[in-house]
Amino acid sequence: MTIWVPTLSGEGPRYRQLATAIGRAIESRELGPGTRLPPQRRLAHALGVTVGTITRAYGEAERQGWVEARVGSGTYVRGGRESPGFSHVSVTRENDGWIDLSLAMPPGDAERDAGLRRALAGIQADPTALAHALDYQPEGGLDAHRNIYARWMTELGLPVDADELIIDQGGMNGIFIALCTLAGPGRRVAAERLTYPGLISVAGQLGQRLVALDHDADGLAVDTLAARHDQQPFDVLYVMPEHQNPTTARLDEARRAALAAFAREREVWIVEDGVQHLPAAERGTPLYRLAPERTVYLFSVSKILSGGLRSGAMRVPAAIRERVSAAVRNISWMPPPLIASVVGHWIASGDADRVRTRQFDELAARAAMTRAALSGFDLRLRAGGFYAWLELPPGQRAARVVERLAAERIKVNAAEAFCVGSEAAPQAIRICFSAARDRAALADALARIRGVVASPELQAWQTI
Ligand SMILES: Cc1ncc(COP(=O)(O)O)c(C=O)c1O
The missing domain is CATH 3.40.640.10 (Type I PLP-dependent aspartate aminotransferase-like (Major domain))
Structure with a gap:
């Protein structure tokens, strides 16, 4: 398999020349969004430089925001893939058994x-x-x-x-x-x-x-x-x-x-x-x-x-x-x-103003329910907002909490869905309390979210 091998030129250390070449190739679309950069060892061999030079060059390209390193997979030109959490509307409030609190939807009502x-x-x-x-x-x-x-x-x-x-x-x-x-x-x-x-x-x-x-x-x-x-x-x-x-x-x-x-x-x-x-x-x-x-x-x-x-x-x-x-x-x-x-x-x-007023009242009631159900946790929400941001207690991992909730047919988003760049996401989840079909469904979901987030079993699992 052939790999992309740039011609290095210009002043300065080789790693910087390579980083510049990567930037230029992206700018000219020679390397398109989503393209995987060559494995470091192979490129080092092709260019006659050390693997350390390649590692530094890829690191510099990442610092510039041109590429991203994906753990266990390689280094990729940015773009060309959706963010992991950009939701496809897969479950809706009508869907059997699921309570979907992952989409910022207005609370529906007959009015x-x-x-x-x-x-x-x-x-x-x-x-x-x-x-x-x-x-x-x-x-x-x-x-x-x-x-x-x-x-x-x-x-x-x-x-x-x-x-x-x-x-x-x-x-x-x-x-x-x-x-x-x-x-x-x-x-x-x-x-x-x-x-x-x-x-x-x-x-x-x-x-x-x-x-x-x-x-x-x-x-x-x-x-x-x-x-x-x-x-x-x-x-x-x-x-x-x-x-x-x-x-x-x-x-x-x-x-x-x-x-x-x-x-x-x-x-x-x-x-x-x-x-x-x-x-x-x-x-x-x-x-x-x-x-x-x-x-x-x-x-x-x-x-x-x-x-x-x-x-x-x-x-x-x-x-x-x-x-x-x-x-x-x-x-x-x-x-x-x-x-x-x-x-x-x-x-x-x-009618639009009437819907808006009723909606703010409904959201206030749901925000109060959310605050009460998750009291004692690091929770942020605002009057009139659709969602709460919950920073998980130490030891909890957002991906695991999302998984556990999915097993109970509750859908929320982990912080990773909102991440720009490749830095680690905080251990937090977003809960769209606006999206529950009604307050009864929300109460049910919140009780179960509390159960999962406060679960000592989960914390024990995490610390293994
Ligand atoms: C911050 C923000 N911008 C834009 C949108 C998209 O809005 P629309 O449904 O009008 O396309 C959303 C939807 O959740 C949003 O939260």
């Missing part, structure tokens, strides 16, 4: 279903909406729909003009459009070490390199950004300032201001993900208000009304509006006008 029925009836009685539904429309969405979105977002404490909005097909679609607009293949996108798996997956698919940023209980460690950017310059910084997924952290105002200043100084684009929507009292100043010319804000109805509708809106700076529009055209011409009409009717009737 929500009635709201959809009324929105559909409204469209049937609305000749303009019906005519719009059947025709091609502008890529940013119809003015009528952008106006409704802008009014609603403004009422929710997210002041925007309709002209700044591009209607899209929800948060994932917004992430994809933003990343392919703001950074090309081989470019760097930075995100917190633990981040939304959809972002990891999209960057991988687009052949972009991820840079892992430090964060703590108060969110992104903004004071480390400049040094990180010096080391590995990145074009885009993806962040969830209101309700970090998965840790639930919220960025304080001082960090927000410093982040906006950093983005301006270094000319970095911010992708601000506001999909996990919280009550206004739980939110701070949106980054797009602090650095409007550098920030794309992602809004979606998925966590307010329904994940099945596939509708949202991106607030984009004027300078990149045309580039974003081109991406929308290339992906799907336009957002489906029928769906935007459904959302429009739902919002205009006031």
Whole structure:
């Protein structure tokens, strides 16, 4: 079997020449995402250098974020594989016997279903909406729909003009459009070490390199950004300032201001993900208000009304509006006008606000249940949030806890699902209490989660 053997050239030690050659080969796509680098011994032999030189070169390439070492398997060019936890919707709340707390889904209720029925009836009685539904429309969405979105977002404490909005097909679609607009293949996108798996997956698919940023209980460690950017310059910084997924952290105002200043100084684009929507009292100043010319804000109805509708809106700076529009055209011409009409009717009737209020009440009740059931553990959750972040007691391993819970037909995510880069994940799990079919199912699941997490048998097993 032939292996990739670069020609080493330039100044400096051989290991650095090899690391540079790896970087160049990735940049030129000679080594595509997911490609395994040659076994160290064989490459050492082919290049006439020691194995130690290869090890150092691969280590340097990993430090640069170009490749990742996978234990027992080799070293691979980053990208080209989904993050391990990017969920395929495999079990749903309807599925027999399973309680799926792995997906951040809004709690369903009969009122929500009635709201959809009324929105559909409204469209049937609305000749303009019906005519719009059947025709091609502008890529940013119809003015009528952008106006409704802008009014609603403004009422929710997210002041925007309709002209700044591009209607899209929800948060994932917004992430994809933003990343392919703001950074090309081989470019760097930075995100917190633990981040939304959809972002990891999209960057991988687009052949972009991820840079892992430090964060703590108060969110992104903004004071480390400049040094990180010096080391590995990145074009885009993806962040969830209101309700970090998965840790639930919220960025304080001082960090927000410093982040906006950093983005301006270094000319970095911010992708601000506001999909996990919280009550206004739980939110701070949106980054797009602090650095409007550098920030794309992602809004979606998925966590307010329904994940099945596939509708949202991106607030984009004027300078990149045309580039974003081109991406929308290339992906799907336009957002489906029928769906935007459904959302429009739902919002205009006031039903959307009623769903939102009821949902926050339901989430508050479920958060209280979760707190009570897991009292004494290191648990983080926020008012209006969908999930809790549970740091496991010493000795517990997240993978084993997930496995044990799966044996009891309960699905949660281990921290590994959210990991950027190859560093070890913390021993923690995310529990989406919003997703349980009802409170009875949640109570059942929480009791069993407590049983597993507190299980001395499990701890004993772990310490063997
Ligand atoms: C932080 C974050 N961004 C984006 C999304 C995707 O949202 P949507 O369903 O609107 O595509 C999710 C869904 O869980 C999310 O948690």
